[in-house]
Amino acid sequence: MTREAAALDVPLVELVDRLLNRGVVLTGELTISVAGVDLIYLGLSVVLSSVDTIRRAGAEV
Amino acid sequence: MTFLLRAIVAAADAAVAADVGLRAVSGKSVAALASPWNGTTAASEAELVDHHRTIQAVFERVPCLPARFGGVFADEGAIRARLAERDGDFASQLARLGHRCELAITCAWRDKGATPPVPVVPASTGRAYLERGLERSRGERTRERRAEEIVARLLGELAVEPAFLRHRTCPRPAVAVSMSALVTRDEIDEITSRLERVGAQLPDVTIVVQGPWAPYTFAVSE
Numbered sequence: 517m518t519r520e521a522a523a524l525d526v527p528l529v530e531l532v533d534r535l536l537n538r539g540v541v542l543t544g545e546l547t548i549s550v551a552g553v554d555l556i557y558l559g560l561s562v563v564l565s566s567v568d569t570i571r572r573a574g575a576e577v
Numbered sequence: 578m579t580f581l582l583r584a585i586v587a588a589a590d591a592a593v594a595a596d597v598g599l600r601a602v603s604g605k606s607v608a609a610l611a612s613p614w615n616g617t618t619a620a621s622e623a624e625l626v627d628h629h630r631t632i633q634a635v636f637e638r639v640p641c642l643p644a645r646f647g648g649v650f651a652d653e654g655a656i657r658a659r660l661a662e663r664d665g666d667f668a669s670q671l672a673r674l675g676h677r678c679e680l681a682i683t684c685a686w687r688d689k690g691a692t693p694p695v696p697v698v699p700a701s702t703g704r705a706y707l708e709r710g711l712e713r714s715r716g717e718r719t720r721e722r723r724a725e726e727i728v729a730r731l732l733g734e735l736a737v738e739p740a741f742l743r744h745r746t747c748p749r750p751a752v753a754v755s756m757s758a759l760v761t762r763d764e765i766d767e768i769t770s771r772l773e774r775v776g777a778q779l780p781d782v783t784i785v786v787q788g789p790w791a792p793y794t795f796a797v798s799e
Contacts, residue, residue, distance in 0.1 A: 530681045530755060534793035535625055539645035540585060540667070541798045542609070542659040548581075548620050548647045 580611035580656060582648040583631050584791070585667045590639040597634045602653050604660040606668035610635060611656060614649050632791045640676040642667060642796035670796060677741070677759045678789035682772065684727055684754040684782040686720075721746060724753040727782060731756060734775045735768060743794050753782050757794035765789060 583599060591608035594601035599610040612631065625646060632643045650656045660667075724746035731754065732742065741759035748755050760768055769786055776784035 529749065530683055530787060531629065531790075532625070533755075534679075534681070534790070535629055535646045537645070538793040538796070539643040540670075540796045541645050541648055542582060542650075542656070542663065548618050548649055 578652065579614045579616050580650050580653065581614040581628075582644040582650065582656065583610045583612060583628065584635050584641040584643050585609055585660075585671070585796075586635065586639050586641045587668070587671055590641075593635060593638045596638060597631065599631070599635070600653070602656045602660065604657065604664045606664050607660065607671065609656050609660050610641075611650070611653075618649075620647070636678070636791040640671055640674065641791055642670055642674070643791040643793050645798075674759065674792050674795055675761075677761055677792060677795075678765075679792045679794055680758045680760055680765065680768065680786055680788040681790065682731070682754070682756040682758060683752060683785045683787070684724075684731075684756075684779070685751055685785060686753055687781055687783055689751045717747075720753070723781070727754050727779060728756075730775055730779070731772075734771050736771075737764075737768070741795070759792055759795050760789075762789060 580600065585607050586593060588603050588606055588608050591601040591603050591610075594608075594610050597610075599612055602609045602611065628646045632641070635641045636643070650659070728744055728746060731744075732739075735742070735758065737758050737760065742756065744754055744756040746754055758768065765788075772784050772786055776782075
């Protein structure tokens with residue numbers, strides 16, 4: 517599945533969406549922006565590969 | 578010194594901060610885990626990647642509520658003050674989620690959401706223009722209906738409690754369904770197998786499963 521995912525580029529968007537748009541916030545903080553979101557999609561493929569590799573090795577990630 | 582919020586954990590788990598190189602700011606029932614921040618107001622790819630890795634490192638060890646990327650506080654006192662306002666809410670969420678994790682289930686159109694090619698020659702009449710728009714609209718409605726059918730199949734197959742599922746249909750042209758499932762680690766293999774089975778019966782989409790991740794979608798601020 518992961519090879520197909522990489523070819524589709526879809527999962528990168530899914531993770532970025534969660535990092536930027538979901539999760540808890542504490543009101544009152546300064547929110548920093550993220551530059552170059554398109555580039556971030558590409559860079560995250562490294563993380564996704566690592567997570568998948570660790571999971572296949574049996575570790576809990 | 579400014580701090581970037583990473584996650585919320587139970588106060589009893591605050592000691593995990595030392596294992597993952599974070600600072601813990603404890604409240605009554607919960608603790609905020611944060612990193613020193615360089616004070617800039619714009620982040621790069623590296624910071625976003627680091628945020629995900631940091632949260633995963635915490636989540637490997639203890640249950641946590643992942644923080645949305647980008648919350649910077651002037652000092653520990655600012656975190657403590659805000660945390661006090663939400664202590665009970667965060668404690669309830671941690672109790673509700675337990676150590677369940679999030680699986681991201683994406684159904685991508687095999688044709689990548691291809692739409693009919695736009696003619697190079699512009700519509701010669703108003704009627705032709707309107708007919709093109711109508712055709713495009715019909716295509717979108719057809720995809721939306723098909724995505725709803727796929728959701729129904731997934732819901733039937735997964736047998737996960739409805740409160741532990743979230744989904745969107747057609748969030749982007751290439752995606753039919755974007756779904757988040759909150760599951761225990763023991764359930765992951767079975768759910769993945771079920772998705773592979775149902776995926777084999779859906780000729781128009783490819784199902785991609787990612788995770789386990791910290792429960793980004795199920796940690797809410799309302």
